[in-house]
Amino acid sequence: MISTKALVSLAALSIASFPAQAEEISPDIGGCLSAVGTYLTKRVVKIKEKTRVDRGLIALTNGGHAFVTDSAEGGVAGYQPFSDGRGSWRCLGHTDGKAKLKIVMFDFTTSPNADDNRYMARITTLADANPENGDVTGSTTVEFLSIDAAPDSTETVRDPVSYDFTGVRLQISE
Numbered sequence: 001m002i003s004t005k006a007l008v009s010l011a012a013l014s015i016a017s018f019p020a021q022a023e024e025i026s027p028d029i030g031g032c033l034s035a036v037g038t039y040l041t042k043r044v045v046k047i048k049e050k051t052r053v054d055r056g057l058i059a060l061t062n063g064g065h066a067f068v069t070d071s072a073e074g075g076v077a078g079y080q081p082f083s084d085g086r087g088s089w090r091c092l093g094h095t096d097g098k099a100k101l102k103i104v105m106f107d108f109t110t111s112p113n114a115d116d117n118r119y120m121a122r123i124t125t126l127a128d129a130n131p132e133n134g135d136v137t138g139s140t141t142v143e144f145l146s147i148d149a150a151p152d153s154t155e156t157v158r159d160p161v162s163y164d165f166t167g168v169r170l171q172i173s174e
Contacts, residue, residue, distance in 0.1 A: 026064030032091030032099035034131035036062045041136070041167035047077050058103070058125075058136075058167070064088050066103045068123070080109040085123055098128040101138075106151065118147045119157060134169035 025033070038059040045052050059067040068085040075081035087105030094100060103125040109118050122145060127138030142161045145153050 028090035035099040035129040039167040043165040101127045136167040
């Protein structure tokens with residue numbers, strides 16, 4: 001019988017023998033690798049005559065993956081709380097030195113009351129990323145789908161919401 005210490009050593013050896021793998025570059029983003037990174041975004045919206053500032057983080061990987069975290073995830077007037085978003089992005093080309101991007105992500109509404117309607121949101125963003133100064137600007141449309149809808153469904157459960165945003169790439173100082 002193998003001792004616990006021997007099993008732990010064997011497990012550590014087997015994990016250490018797998019080399020770390022870098023993510024492969026997605027062919028859909030090859031022309032916009034300068035856009036890879038994490039951006040701190042800002043949007044200003046009016047809700048019931050009050051101005052609200054929301055912040056977010058959009059992370060784009062060299063494998064074509066996209067991740068978003070939003071300061072409004074706890075919910076705002078008329079909208080349920082929602083999860084972080086995950087999805088993909090691709091390069092649409094370049095204009096005036098800026099990378100043109102299309103980002104499509106999904107998140108899910110959450111609620112402490114399990115009887116409430118739950119939805120899936122398809123978040124489509126068209127953005128311009130400037131590699132010279134790290135700025136990003138864009139427009140986002142959020143479409144609400146039933147929780148069991150196909151990702152490409154055109155049947156929405158409420159009117160879409162659109163907003164513009166600005167942002168800056170996060171840099172690590174020396």
